[in-house]
Amino acid sequence: MLDKLIEDIKHCKDLDQATNLLFKIYAPSEDLKRAVAFCTLAHEGQVRKSGEAYAVHPILVSALVAFLSSNEAMIIAALLHDVIEDTPHGEEELRKDFGTEVTRLVQGLTKITEIREDNFNSKVSKNLAKSALSFRNMLLASIEDVGVLVIKLCDRLHNMLTLGSLREDKRKRISEETLVVYAPIAHRLGISSIKNYLEDLSFEYLMPDEFKQINNYINSNDQYMQLSLNEFISKVELLFNKNGFRQGSFEIHKRIKHSYSVYLKMQRKGISIEEVLDLLGVRILVENTLDCYIALGILHTHFNPLVSRFKDYIALPKQNGYQTIHSTLFDTKNIIEAQIRTFDMHKIAEFGVAAHYKYKEGSSVATPKLDWISDLSMQNSSINANEGDYNAVELYEYAKDSLYIEDVAVYSPKGEIFTLPRGATVLDFAYEVHTKIGLHAKTAYVNRVKVPLLTELKNGDIVRIVTSNDKLYRCSWIDSVKTAKAKANIREFCKQKIKEIDLESAVNILAFVFNESHQTILKWIDDERLNKRIRQISVDSVYFKDVVNMLKKYAKKSYLFDKYELKEQKFGNIIVLSNHKIANMDFDFCCRPKRGDGVVAFAEAGNAVLHHKLCEKADKMLEEQKPMVFVEWNNDATQSYKIIFSLENKKGALAEFLTTLSKMQGNVLSITLANAQNSSLDYFEAHIEFPDNTKIETIKERLKNRYKILDFTSLNDAYNGK
Incomplete structure (x- = not known):
């Protein structure tokens, strides 16, 4: 039983005990004895944080692997999994002494300890980058041999069993990684015995109070x-x-x-x-x-x-x-x-x-499907394919979203089974079937009943997707879908769509500035060799001005005044940059962009009409080459929010809350009190302004950590500036 082995491992502190435990589980062959000796000698003098000789760790990891598998190459690879990383011995020596199969497994398990500067993104910590690159290395190796993942799970289990000797911050970081990456991998591989231990050990370190409460109940x-x-x-x-x-x-x-x-x-x-x-x-x-x-x-x-x-x-x-x-x-x-x-x-x-x-004997039982490994590796390829976008951290984050413990099984009309995370929607299912089905999904039926595409699926649902000939991007839905596959595809499709919109907008804006046809503007751009950066015109006011100045030499001359001079015109939250006089900023009711959303504006009868960049009506107007003006958000404007919160009915509670807001640069415009009868709490609604450069998510998180915040809603949209 694994429980007995875990208890033995917990109390195993020296090399002889560890070796005896391994040989008790797996009868020692000459190769295995030689691998134990090699491991012990290679790690001689090295000591773990917990105090025992380092070689105890790989020997006990190999004991766990031997409990799960009788494949000797995997057991030997577990013994040698830290040799390349932590000792002077290299791949060629391992290949010569233990063969190609063992060496390949060890290579897949070797952590990335050094990061090349061109692989390092300054926005993420080096620890995260190393974890991400090591994960990518392991993932690619597991495509050839899933045994890499089995060994890694055993390695992680032993690390979790000895986590108590590390600093608290490291314990929490490793536990979180175990819970969101390695326990779900164990689940996907069907190894519930390891999964349960990884979850409970992580749970104890991450949420000690909740763990203690449940443990006490079970024990009592x-x-x-x-x-x-x-x-x-x-x-x-x-x-x-x-x-x-x-x-x-x-x-x-x-x-x-x-x-x-x-x-x-x-x-x-x-x-x-x-x-x-x-x-x-x-x-x-x-x-x-x-x-x-x-x-x-x-x-x-x-x-x-x-x-x-x-x-x-x-x-x-x-x-x-x-x-x-x-x-x-x-x-x-x-x-x-x-x-x-x-x-x-x-x-x-x-x-x-x-x-x-x-177990080598044949049986009729189901086998774990491993296509999720290929899916992750394909995501790695797509990340690498995008020049300038390569980032192992992106793959790591995608994997964390793709790996999950709690799932539901749903079916296509033909009876095919699809496993999705609990909380997945119909649109998640569509993307799981095929990327094109997700992009073209128009309506859906669950158990023969027509439902919205964001309907949450339950175990046993039969789902039919009706597709459209048109691509339906649904960029605003990215936070409503659950699976990493759906999120990644929506994000990628929308990124491409926005590039197309920016390109068309740039040409439309320039055509309106110079009162020329699109063909003429495209020829000028080609003559000036501006093709590669033309999209930037629609989002960068400085570059827009530079391009207009470059193209003036091709335009019709004006000797009395510079009729192509761009002037800034402010309309509340919106700034228009144009050589035409804009009398007013109008709004169509087809979309309602929030502050910070991508926006476009069309010139109509001396006014500018604002749309969300991904508005369907705006898309049709773009195709019709309607005249456009450059617009951007006014960074000097403030951001307004409505906050509904409750405070304990005691002296000084409201004063403390308002002091906290003041320290966060919040300006309270109004505040109202609604007393709940027979309650020890008071409920407030406040309208508050913050400077535009304020990180609202940080403020929201800090307030939620200290107070009971019931609602935190932005009041800023393009309409508020009128």
Whole structure:
């Protein structure tokens, strides 16, 4: 059992103990003995932060790998995974002594410790950049051999078990990375035994109070829960023996939901730990698939099932290969979740992809799908393909969004299964099917009912997407979709669309300045070799002025005055730069741009009409080559916000809040009080101004950390400046 091995590892502090533990799990071959000796000698004199000899770490990592897999190359690679990085020994020496397969695995596990300056983005920390580059290295190696990820998970598990010797900030950083990257990788690989440990260890360091609360409840109720489970198991064993199962043909194991899983359920459903229905469970293992359904029939005949919580992952396996029937049952005193699976399915559920290294016999069970690795590697290729955009951190962030623990299984009309993160929308599904389906998605049907594209999907939904011939960018929806794939594609499509809009806008603006045709303007631009930077005209007022001055020599001459001189004209929040007199700033009602949004303006009868840059009506006007003027936001203007907040009804509470706002450069325009009867809290609505260069997200976060903020809404849009 992994639990026993983990306990042994926790108490293992010297090389002899570690080596004995490894050899107890995997019978030592000559190659393995030689690898242990090489590892011990290579790391001689090196000591971990926890005080033991460094070689103890790789030996115990190899013991964990040996528990999951009988592949000797993986076990040896685990022993040598830090050799290239931390010792003078190189790849050629490893290849000569241990072969190509071991060396390839070690290369994939070697961290990036040095960063070339051209790979380093000054906006991110070097620690993050190193983590990102190391992750990319590991990911690319795992395409050839997924064993790289199995070893890395075991390495991370041992690091988490010895995290107590590090500084608190490092403990939190490593725990967060483990929770958002490595536990989800274990989930995707189907290795639930490792996933659960990684989650609980991270949870303890990141949220110690919540962990303690759940742990205390489980410990204080352990005796009662164990007795309840024993009583239930006795009933089930008796029923199985009476209904055709022979002794020894099945096993029933007790299961108490692990801490982080309990926490997620409490948060998601807004319930207390006492209300978690699947806190207690049993796992029933039988010999074949038919026996799973016979066992289910016996349980449903003798215990009332909670129908809404029934799930059949045997008929419809998860993408990570997980196959189990889940049924929640009412016992006399408790509600207990029963999980029914075959012995082979149990191996896959516990060991995932590693089970195919460990158990060589053929079986009909599902295998984990690994196309998500290819998806991540393709994202890496697309990042590299964009000149100037290469950044391993971007891939790392994409991976963090792509990897998730809680998921839902939904189906296409043809019955294909798609696994998406909990909270995913219909549009996420469309992008998961194919990028083009997402871009052209017009309407959707879930379970044959027409629904909006941002409808949240649930387990078992059947989704049909109706597409349009037109591309539908939906750039404002980027924060409403859940999957990294949908976000990345919307972002990329919109980036390309904005480039097209900026190019067309630049030509339209210049054509209006010089009162010339588009063909003439394009010829002037070509003659001046300005093609590469022409888009910049529509967003950069300084460059716009420079280009106008360059092109004056081609324009019709005016001897009395410079009729191409650009003048700044202010209309509240908006600045117009044009050689034409603009009488007024008008607004169409097709879009309502907020301060900071990309905007364009069309010249109509001496007025400028403002639109959001991605407005559909504006897009048609662009195609029709309607005259345009240069517009930008007025940076000298203030930003206005409405804040609704509550304060404890005590002397000085409001004064303290207003002092905090003042320190943040906030100017209170108005404040109203709404007393709640029979309440110890007062509720306020305030209208507040901040300077334009203020980082509002930072202010919002700081206020939310100190006070109960119910609403924080911008009052700035283009209309407010009128």
